[in-house]
Structures are given as structure tokens and as C-alpha cells.
Amino acid sequence: MIARTTARIRGWGRDLMDWMEERTGIVSLTEKLLYEPTPARGRWLYTLGSATLFLITLQFLTGILLLFYYVPTTDNAWDSIHYIMTQAYFGRLIRGMHFWSANLLLFVIGLHMVRTFLSGSYKAPREMNWVVGVFLILIVTIMAFSGYALRWDQEGFWAWEVGAMISSYTPLIGSWVITTLLGGDTAGPATLSRVFALHVWLLPAVLAPLIGVHLYLLRKHGEFGATFEYSERLAALRKRRQMEETFGSVEEDGQVADAGDHSQEG
Amino acid sequence: MVDIRYGPREPVEEGEVVTEENVFDHYDEPQGFFPGQVVADLTVSTFLLAIVVVLAYAVPAPLTEPMDISTTVYVPRPEWFFFFLDQWLLYFPGAALIAVGDVIIPGLFVILLLAIPWLDKEPAYSPARRPFVTVVGLLVITVIVLNMLLALLRIVNFTGGTPAG
Numbered sequence: 001m002i003a004r005t006t007a008r009i010r011g012w013g014r015d016l017m018d019w020m021e022e023r024t025g026i027v028s029l030t031e032k033l034l035y036e037p038t039p040a041r042g043r044w045l046y047t048l049g050s051a052t053l054f055l056i057t058l059q060f061l062t063g064i065l066l067l068f069y070y071v072p073t074t075d076n077a078w079d080s081i082h083y084i085m086t087q088a089y090f091g092r093l094i095r096g097m098h099f100w101s102a103n104l105l106l107f108v109i110g111l112h113m114v115r116t117f118l119s120g121s122y123k124a125p126r127e128m129n130w131v132v133g134v135f136l137i138l139i140v141t142i143m144a145f146s147g148y149a150l151r152w153d154q155e156g157f158w159a160w161e162v163g164a165m166i167s168s169y170t171p172l173i174g175s176w177v178i179t180t181l182l183g184g185d186t187a188g189p190a191t192l193s194r195v196f197a198l199h200v201w202l203l204p205a206v207l208a209p210l211i212g213v214h215l216y217l218l219r220k221h222g223e224f225g226a227t228f229e230y231s232e233r234l235a236a237l238r239k240r241r242q243m244e245e246t247f248g249s250v251e252e253d254g255q256v257a258d259a260g261d262h263s264q265e266g
Numbered sequence: 267m268v269d270i271r272y273g274p275r276e277p278v279e280e281g282e283v284v285t286e287e288n289v290f291d292h293y294d295e296p297q298g299f300f301p302g303q304v305v306a307d308l309t310v311s312t313f314l315l316a317i318v319v320v321l322a323y324a325v326p327a328p329l330t331e332p333m334d335i336s337t338t339v340y341v342p343r344p345e346w347f348f349f350f351l352d353q354w355l356l357y358f359p360g361a362a363l364i365a366v367g368d369v370i371i372p373g374l375f376v377i378l379l380l381a382i383p384w385l386d387k388e389p390a391y392s393p394a395r396r397p398f399v400t401v402v403g404l405l406v407i408t409v410i411v412l413n414m415l416l417a418l419l420r421i422v423n424f425t426g427g428t429p430a431g
């Protein structure tokens with residue numbers, strides 16, 4: 001009886017999977033994504049990218065929760081944050097997570113960048129992954145900067161004001177930059193609206209698809225990792241070249257192998 | 267994919283000729299993204315989540331006095347990730363040079379960052395085999411970190427008023 005029921009349930013499960021696969025291709029896609037080969041040796045180094053992704057996701061989630069209480073007007077912004085910290089359920093936790101995860105994020109994204117730089121992961125065909133990455137780190141930094149100003153407290157506001165003043169020295173477009181950042185010639189209610197629009201709408205709207213592109217490119221080319229993931233293959237290549245230098249042997253297709261110095265080995 | 271599920275292949279197959287073109291085709295030791303990498307990723311993420319939750323309670327997110335635009339005594343202070351730019355300004359004093367220190371040089375630096383894949387023409391990947399790029403990179407990181415520390419020292423030792431002013 002139990003065996004028959006289990007078999008029937010399994011059958012339904014299979015039918016449902018087949019049905020979904022036929023209509024959406026979800027099963028083969030999941031399989032492709034889950035079982036893609038990745039390098040085994042340096043796996044802890046390659047967690048820096050996913051840690052960045054995790055912290056950004058945490059930022060999106062806690063940020064959305066903060067919006068349940070945050071009021072982006074000069075009269076109420078500070079009070080609403082004060083309310084979150086003292087009255088709202090788990091307000092201190094959610095805001096604390098948003099704050100600390102933002103700081104950790106900047107640190108971890110920097111480490112991820114240094115890792116990919118040192119392992120030369122930006123080399124062909126992964127150049128665009130690096131380029132997209134540079135835009136990601138810039139956007140993340142501006143998000144952090146604008147987040148401080150949203151508090152509308154002395155620290156955050158004056159940091160924004162000074163930042164805006166400094167950027168007003170940008171050659172040619174300085175005056176446009178400052179009016180855009182302050183929402184006018186001087187700081188006021190329009191400034192907070194600008195900061196809010198940047199932090200909550202514009203920058204996330206650019207950031208999210210760019211992260212998608214970054215991950216798409218990652219999957220397209222596969223994780224490069226670092227050269228120690230290929231040391232045995234590199235050793236075989238070196239050995240073959242030495243043999244060719246000594247004996248001048250030929251490759252499979254009959255061409256004389258070039259033992260010159262345009263090797264990619266690391 | 268097949269290689270993973272039916273047991274990993276040898277780093278170099280019997281009779282395979284390893285060339286410059288195919289040397290990076292697959293890893294010596296591959297693992298499936300799931301569960302190998304996923305477990306490592308989840309471990310790190312769980313650890314980070316724990317740190318963030320503990321810090322959220324142990325060191326509450328700051329909120330200073332409400333913004334007061336009429337203040338004349340408040341001393342603005344940059345966020346830690348801009349300490350470097352703040353310190354940098356000291357080397358470019360006066361209104362005329364602000365743009366050079368905090369706009370033009372950082373702007374050129376970003377362009378340089380974007381161009382790295384095309385500037386680094388060394389065929390090797392390992393940092394030890396492309397010493398020029400590695401040394402320049404490490405120097406840049408050192409300069410940034412040192413300047414951050416200098417700014418931090420300056421801010422901590424600042425006696426001309428309190429940030430909460």
C-alpha cells in the first residue's frame with residue numbers, strides 16, 4: 001500500500017517535471033546551472049564574488065523593509081529613522097543590518113576586485129566582466145554615500161554637502177553636477193528628494209541589471225579562477241615545449257609547434 | 267557537465283596534446299557548482315550574516331543630531347571609504363587644485379581601471395609571472411590604504427571641534 005502510494009506520488013512528480021520542462025525548460029536550465037564545472041582547489045577565494053552578491057541582496061531586502069517606515073521629507077526623515085531605531089519591531093536589527101552589511105559590502109567588493117586583478121581573471125575573453133565590475137563598484141560606492149545622506153542628520157547631510165561641493169569643481173560640468181546633486185543652488189528639501197531618488201530608484205535600477213550582466217558573462221565564459229587550477233596542464237604544456245625544443249618534434253596536425261615565448265602560462 | 271557527473275576527468279587525458287590554445291579549457295580538479303561551490307558560498311554567507319546581525323545589536327547604526335543647516339561649528343567628516351579622497355585633498359591645496367586632486371585624478375584612475383584588460387599585455391596570468399602589473403597594483407593598493415590610515419589618524423587626533431558640534 002505504502003509502496004504503491006509512494007510510486008504514484010513519484011509518478012506525479014515526474015509528470016509535473018516533464019510538463020514544466022516542456023513549457024519552460026526550467027529543469028534542464030536548473031541542471032545546467034547547478035552542475036556547471038567550477039575549479040575545486042581555490043573555492044574559498046571564489047566565494048568573494050558570491051559574498052558580494054549575498055550582501056547586495058541583503059541590502060535590497062533590508063532596504064525595502066526600511067521603506068515601510070522611512071519618510072523622505074526634510075521634516076520627517078530624521079524622526080522616521082529615530083522611530084525605526086526605538087519603536088518599530090526589529091527596527092534596530094533591520095537598520096543595523098542595512099548599515100553594517102553596506103560597510104562589509106564595500107570591503108568585500110574591494111577584496112573581490114583585488115582577487116580578480118591578481119589572478120589576471122580579466123584577460124580575454126573576460127574583459128567585459130571586469131569592465132562591468134568597475135561600474136558595479138562605482139555604483140555601490142555612490143549608493144553607500146547617498147545612503148548616509150538619507151538619515152538627514154548632521155553627519156550624513158554635511159558629508160553629502162561637502163561631496164557635492166567638491167564635485168562642483170568638475171571641469172566644464174561642475175555647476176550642472178552640483179545643481180543635480182542638491183536639487184537647486186543650495187541644499188534644501190529638494191536635496192533630500194534627489195538623494196532619495198538616487199539611492200532608492202535610480203542606482204538600484206542600474207545596479208540590478210548590471211549584476212545580471214556580470215553573472216551572465218561569468219556563466220558564459222566559466223570561472224577562470226587562477227593559474228593554480230591548471231598547474232598540471234601547464235606542467236604538461238611546459239614539458240611538451242621542452243621536448244620540442246630538444247627534439248624539434250611535431251604536433252598532431254603535422255605543424256611544427258611554436259616553442260616561442262607567447263605562452264599563456266602563469 | 268558529463269565529466270562531472272560520471273567522475274572527474276584526468277587533468278591531462280591519455281594521448282592529449284596540451285597546447286597554448288587548450289591549456290585553460292578545463293581545470294585540473296573540477297567540481298560541480300552544486301554542491302561543491304554552493305556549500306562554500308553558503309558557509310561564507312552564513313558567517314557574514316551572523317557578523318551583520320551581531321553588529322546590528324552590539325554597535326547600533328549611528329544617527330547623529332538632526333540636520334541643522336544654520337550651524338557654523340559643525341565639522342564635516344567623510345565616510346571611511348572616502349578617507350582616501352579626503353587625505354588626497356591635502357596634497358592639492360587651494361580651490362584651484364581641488365578639481366585635480368578629487369575629480370581629475372580619480373577620474374583618470376577609473377579610466378585606467380576600465381582599460382586594465384587591454385593595458386596588461388603580458389600573456390601570463392599568475393601574479394608572479396607578470397611582475398610589472400602586480401607591483402603597480404600592489405603599490406596603488408598600498409597608497410590607498412596608507413592614505414586612509416593617515417586620514418583616520420588626522421580625524422581621530424582632530425582637536426578643533428567635535429563632529430557632533
Ligand code: HEM
Pocket residue numbers: 045046047048049050052053056109112113116121122126129130131132133134136137140211214218222223224225226
Ligand atoms: C555587485 C558587485 C559584484 C558582484 C555581485 C559580483 C559577483 C561575482 C561572482 C559571483 C563571481 C564568480 C565568483 C568569483 O570569482 O568570485 C564574479 C567573478 C568576477 N568578477 Fe565580480 N562581482 C561584483 C563586482 C565586481 C568588481 C568590482 C569587479 C572588478 C572590477 C569584478 C570582476 C569580476 C571578474 C573579472 C570575475 C571573473 C573571475 C574569474 O573568472 O576568475 N566583479 N563576480
